[in-house]
Amino acid sequence: MSSKLMSMKFMQKARGIDPRQTEEELSKPIVTDEHWSLKKAPDAPSNKSACKFEYESSYGSLISESEDKGNTQETDGPAVAGRASFGLFNKELEGNKKESAENEENDEEQESDAPYKMEGLETTERERRNQERLSKMVRGKSSTQVKPKNDGHKKRKATDMDRDIISLDTEKSEATAKPKKKKNKSKKKKN
């Protein structure tokens, strides 16, 4: 009879051989003299490293992390670094700044020791914006002294002259509007 038929389970059961036992014996590893292994040496350095190493492939993730942990109190504006606005150019971006902080910045810049005429330009641009606010307020409310501190009274006389010399692109409407408002303020000062 064929060997395949003899190895079938029912044939082995008829002979009295337990098929499971034979399978186990076959699957056991054979240890003979050919089999060798190293004696365990505890001093041998293992391949495991003391610390795990992770890779971070982008600078963007690292920068956003440092923002979250570092200067959350100091950063103004939107949560995204890289988008910024200066001098109230984009009000949405600068809307998160508190007005008190802005006034403090204005005071610091006014007190700086830059002797250049450009300082006049800086105050005039802020003055221009304040005067836009004023023009709405002058007609309505009487007290205009509430406006922020960045009116450089000392520098106002010089700025007009400087502004005309330096910036070639001042709008003529501003030049005409300014003297009118100045007269109002000078009258209020005297009062």
Added chain:
Amino acid sequence: MSEVKESSPSYYFPGDDVKLSNVIEQGTVRLGPGLVHQKHDHEDKIKVSRPGILHQGVKNTVLVDTRMKRYIPAMNDQVIGQITSRFAEGYRVDIGSAHSAQLNALAFENVTRKSKPNLTVGSLVYARVSLADRDMEPELECLDAATGKASGFGELKEGYMITGLSLSHCRKLLSPQNALLQALGTYVPFEIAVGMNGRVWTHSETIPTTILISNCIKQSEFLNDDEQVQLVKSMVKNL
């Protein structure tokens, strides 16, 4: 970069070892761009793969700041892209990488299928790279990762985009207390968007001031903080 500790900046070349004693050994060490971990004779070694200055950041992070001009897209990078074509589902955007990026038309804040923003070919967008793989086209989103809001991303209208800047220069401009931008901000009102792909967009009231800002940014790469402020003052004086 706000995480810079410039006590003793050291310049490393590719193949140099970074001593592990310099790096805090507490569990996991995060290797940023430019560093590779190697096992040599059962010893851990950190090798530098790109030339640059080594920086140590938060959370056991070490990275090398390389002066590169070629942009390779990476996740969570904020980039400025120019729309080159539009199709039904979105736009194809050029971000300066080897492949054009895709911007889904619905990847904006408060957008439904009916109220999609209508961007024209040639317009600029400030977006975040949401998918970056070397085998696939990068994908962009005009949303913040965590909040899902626009927060500065979106279309950049008008203004002027400066190209050809090195990536390390742009990373310096990203820090909130950058000396050059603060100095410019005291003299000229403007807004700026810095892309990590070597592009910077700026917009101000007049063309001469925009030119002033772009010249200041281009010329200030190798200057330190004081020199940058001096540069700004001299350029504003000549305006």
